[in-house]
Amino acid sequence: MDSTSTPSAAQPGSQTVPSQLQFTGNGKEYFGIWIVNILLTLLTLGIYSAWATVRNKQYFYGHTVLDGHRFDYLATPLQILKGRLLAVGLFVIYSVVSGYFPLVGVLMALALVLLVPWMINQGLKFSMRMTRYRNIRFAFKGNFGDAMINFVVLPFFSILTLYLAMPWVLKRIDAYIHSNILYGDKPVHVQLQGKAYYKAALLVAVLGILMMMMLGVAFSLVADININPGELGAVNSGMFLIVPLYLFVISALQGIYQAQIRNHILNNAQIEDVAEFKSNLAPQRYALILATNAAAIVLTAGLAFPWAKVRKVRALAEATQVVVLPGADQVLDTAQQADSSFAEEAANVFDVDISLT
Numbered sequence: 001m002d003s004t005s006t007p008s009a010a011q012p013g014s015q016t017v018p019s020q021l022q023f024t025g026n027g028k029e030y031f032g033i034w035i036v037n038i039l040l041t042l043l044t045l046g047i048y049s050a051w052a053t054v055r056n057k058q059y060f061y062g063h064t065v066l067d068g069h070r071f072d073y074l075a076t077p078l079q080i081l082k083g084r085l086l087a088v089g090l091f092v093i094y095s096v097v098s099g100y101f102p103l104v105g106v107l108m109a110l111a112l113v114l115l116v117p118w119m120i121n122q123g124l125k126f127s128m129r130m131t132r133y134r135n136i137r138f139a140f141k142g143n144f145g146d147a148m149i150n151f152v153v154l155p156f157f158s159i160l161t162l163y164l165a166m167p168w169v170l171k172r173i174d175a176y177i178h179s180n181i182l183y184g185d186k187p188v189h190v191q192l193q194g195k196a197y198y199k200a201a202l203l204v205a206v207l208g209i210l211m212m213m214m215l216g217v218a219f220s221l222v223a224d225i226n227i228n229p230g231e232l233g234a235v236n237s238g239m240f241l242i243v244p245l246y247l248f249v250i251s252a253l254q255g256i257y258q259a260q261i262r263n264h265i266l267n268n269a270q271i272e273d274v275a276e277f278k279s280n281l282a283p284q285r286y287a288l289i290l291a292t293n294a295a296a297i298v299l300t301a302g303l304a305f306p307w308a309k310v311r312k313v314r315a316l317a318e319a320t321q322v323v324v325l326p327g328a329d330q331v332l333d334t335a336q337q338a339d340s341s342f343a344e345e346a347a348n349v350f351d352v353d354i355s356l357t
């Protein structure tokens with residue numbers, strides 16, 4: 001049994017039936033961590049944010065359980081703090097140079113665009129290396145050329161198509177990220193289809209238009225009340241509700257899209273002879289969770305954030321199953337030797353991170 005296993009751990013790799021991903025954290029417990037992180041970050045003028053980041057990630061990784069084993073987050077606060085200080089220093093240099101030498105500032109901005117693929121790759125490498133399950137680290141093997149095409153060239157190309165190619169571009173980006181992930185020495189294989197992205201985008205676009213039309217009608221009705229000065233109070237109340245209602249709708253649409261894409265990615269991903277993934281996240285339920293989370297955060301001035309985050313993570317875990325295959329016992333932890341220390345430090349410079357499904 002490794003250091004991250006729980007007392008109820010099953011024999012590793014001994015089953016072919018799906019294991020349910022579980023999240024064992026709770027909102028009350030995370031609220032205590034969250035509020036302390038905020039207070040200490042304010043008192044230290046932001047310096048504590050590196051420790052806050054590690055505490056947050058360690059809490060969520062450590063409470064995520066699969067097949068009786070917990071995930072680990074391995075980064076240290078000093079690694080993150082060093083990267084952030086370097087990033088702030090570079091930003092200050094850029095601001096000063098741009099102020100006194102605008103042409104040099106433009107050249108630096110262009111150079112930064114060219115660095116975006118490199119930063120994304122290094123950020124993913126760092127994030128994967130800092131993630132461990134059953135004492136095996138994850139890794140990322142993407143290269144600069146493919147990242148440049150998928151994150152810079154193709155998104156620019158989609159503008160020329162009036163964004164009609166954007167779903168296909170998003171499919172390319174997801175395929176690039178997930179197909180370059182390794183669990184130890186075992187690569188992740190994904191087979192994604194563009195039609196799934198177009199289907200999700202079309203559904204969200206239609207629902208978005210319908211919902212915006214309904215909001216427009218509601219807004220017009222509220223505006224009409226303005227004709228009568230005696231109803232000014234009602235007008236203000238109605239206008240006050242427009243913004244939360246808009247956030248509610250946007251969050252619901254986001255939930256519908258993310259649920260469909262998440263199901264498509266995980267149901268078409270596997271680590272050969274190690275694991276197969278299954279996701280049955282219901283779009284309507286996830287949309288309701290994200291929308292009510294947004295409403296709760298707005299209405300409580302942010303205090304509901306810990307509850308909302310735990311609620312979202314728990315819903316994602318409940319919708320996820322993994323079939324652990326016998327080959328899981330044969331995975332070799334090669335990630336620690338795969339990247340140089342330079343790559344790790346480079347990733348810390350800009351603290352680049354990409355949200356994974």
